[in-house]
Amino acid sequence: MTAPDGSFAALKQAIIARTGHDYYADKDRLLRDRLERRLTVTRAAGLPDYARLLHDPVAGAAEWAELEAEITIGETFFFRHAEQFAALKDVILPAIIAENQATRRIRIWSAGCAVGAEPYSVAILMERILGEALADWTIEIIGSDINHRCLTQAREGRFSGWALRGMTEAEKTRDFLPSPDGRHWHIDPRHQPRTRFMRHNLLSLLDGTSPPDVSDFDLILCRNVLIYFGPDQVPGMLSALADCLKPSGWLMVGHSDAVVGVPAALGVVQLPGTLAFRPPGCGTPAPLANPPPPVEWPAFTVEKPARRVPARLPQPEPVAVDPVPIPAIRALADLGALDEATAACAAAIVVHPLDHRLHFYDGVIAQARGDIARAEAALRRAIYLRNDMVMAYYHLGLLLIDGTAREAGRRMMEQVITLCAALPPSAILPESDHLRPGDLRGLVGQRLRPVGMP
Ligand SMILES: C[S@@+](CC[C@H](N)C(=O)[O-])C[C@H]1O[C@@H](n2cnc3c(N)ncnc32)[C@H](O)[C@@H]1O
Structure with missing residues (x-):
């Protein structure tokens, strides 16, 4: 994109003001990439031309809607957290x-x-x-x-x-x-x-x-x-x-x-x-029979509302420290592009054959596509490469319980419990979407019952 920086800076400011996505404040490369896609679709000659389109009294609102759809990140799944x-x-x-x-x-x-x-x-x-x-x-x-x-x-x-x-x-x-x-x-x-x-x-x-x-x-x-x-x-x-x-x-x-x-x-x-x-004063529900352990939520701090939040310091463009394209593979899967996610995984495995996470995602995505044989083989490879990868045991356990190997699945789940017991309670399990050991133990308990509540 050959745009004068002034156009990009003004557009970036307008996008953040309109969507609240301060997320892009230090991610110029990512935002330029997203904008590039809209420039291609609208055949705009460059950023100033595209900015004119956004301001157009007739076509502007529809283009803003497309741009908002392009820049937002819609990762979600059922019963998340x-x-x-x-x-x-x-x-x-x-x-x-x-x-x-x-x-x-x-x-x-x-x-x-x-x-x-x-x-x-x-x-x-x-x-x-x-x-x-x-x-x-x-x-x-x-x-x-x-x-x-x-x-x-x-x-x-x-x-x-x-x-x-x-x-x-x-x-x-x-x-x-x-x-x-x-x-x-x-x-x-x-x-x-x-x-x-x-x-x-x-x-x-x-x-x-x-x-x-x-x-x-x-x-x-x-x-x-x-x-x-x-x-x-x-x-x-x-x-x-x-x-x-x-x-x-x-x-x-x-x-x-x-x-x-x-x-x-x-x-x-x-x-x-x-x-x-x-709202304060509306009361808390009746005390629980088993009171919860204290919640560890590192991002959470209670402040007086008037306290000023320090201004964000300028951040350098993030440097990719992980050469393995896990976020890209996950992003494709989150978009439902499972064939593309599978292809991206396969390509990455050629370059990083010993990365257990790639085999794990290859397995979980294959499971989502209904390719059970590939899913089982990939999850077993992930465990072979990293024998404490608790999420690989869990997904393999689910797969076996769903299939004809319920007893083998139960043994996998026992392994999950053993691995979880060895971890600090506040640890976030890698590749788990923010689960902690206690959360996963709870899920295992549900899975081992005949029909569990998600
Ligand atoms: C990561 S998803 C979260 C989905 C779901 N809440 C969950 O937790 O699984 C974030 C969603 O917020 C939406 N979003 C972002 N900024 C928004 C805004 N200013 N107004 C309304 N929705 C917004 C995005 O489009 C995206 O679909």
């Missing part, structure tokens, strides 16, 4: 149900829902909890996102096996229908009437342009979204989300969201393995 879903199942949703017995209405918002795995996970959970009584309730689960392409996929309800990773075949067939090509899963249509999707920019909460019906929620999930925002924006965003809650509502953010200031409008509730926020 097991400990947060355990807290939803055991504490938060039962408390909301008890609170709303009189009206039998519940409003839930998944803010930054990507392709919809999060709101559909909540819909599934609601059915599990309420059972037949679900028919007597009006449950409204709204998924919103700035990325219109994600929302199209969310409304369709079609997912690759990668978005269902970690779920057993029994769990999948309970809530999804396999597609005729055998490579995708469609959310069971019985879950769709309770979910609705809409385009919504979270920044509109700050400038008063958010629609008035984005309010009165019993629960807001805004997980793994604030991580892209600037640290000085997060407290304001949390306050704005608090304003959208009912007085007794709940807010949950992701473990990776760097919450550096909790506004006065919110109190912190400690739950097993995670935290939630509620």
Whole structure:
């Protein structure tokens, strides 16, 4: 891209101001790459030409929507962060149900829902909890996102096996229908009437342009979204989300969201393995029979709202220290491009044949594509190369339990328990999407029961 730096700097500033994506403040190369794709599609002659298109009174809004879809990162999967879903199942949703017995209405918002795995996970959970009584309730689960392409996929309800990773075949067939090509899963249509999707920019909460019906929620999930925002924006965003809650509502953010200031409008509730926020004074639910161990959440610090967040220091462009293209492979898989992810994995294995992570991803992606023989061989190779790779044992265990080798699968799971016991409780398990040993032990327990709750 041969653009004068002034054009790029102005465009970058406009993008960050419009989307909140301070994430790009120190990632010029990545942003230029994303912009390049839009320049190619729109046949713009260069960045100044493209900036004119964005300002065009007729075509500008549509191009902004495409650019927003290009630059946002929609990684998601079902029942992501097991400990947060355990807290939803055991504490938060039962408390909301008890609170709303009189009206039998519940409003839930998944803010930054990507392709919809999060709101559909909540819909599934609601059915599990309420059972037949679900028919007597009006449950409204709204998924919103700035990325219109994600929302199209969310409304369709079609997912690759990668978005269902970690779920057993029994769990999948309970809530999804396999597609005729055998490579995708469609959310069971019985879950769709309770979910609705809409385009919504979270920044509109700050400038008063958010629609008035984005309010009165019993629960807001805004997980793994604030991580892209600037640290000085997060407290304001949390306050704005608090304003959208009912007085007794709940807010949950992701473990990776760097919450550096909790506004006065919110109190912190400690739950097993995670935290939630509620307006202060609305009380915490009845004490648990087994109180949770203290939560370790390094990014989380409580501050007085008035305290100034230090300005971000200029950061150098990150230097790639890992020559193995794991993030690129994961990004392809997250987009559902499983053939391309498999090809990228295979190419990387040629260059780095002894990298256990590549064989692990080769296995998990093959599993998502339904290629069980390749998945088993690749996961066994990962374990051979790294005999303490706990996530490889876990996925191989799942695969064997789902197949005809239940006893061998059970032995794999025993190995998972042994490896977890040797690790510090606060360790994040490599290639696990932020699981800690205790979380994984809980998942193993569920998997070994005949039909487990995800
Ligand atoms: C990493 S995904 C998280 C998906 C889901 N919440 C989860 O945790 O699995 C982040 C999502 O936030 C959306 N997002 C980012 N900035 C946004 C904004 N300003 N307004 C609304 N959505 C936004 C992105 O488009 C993306 O789909």
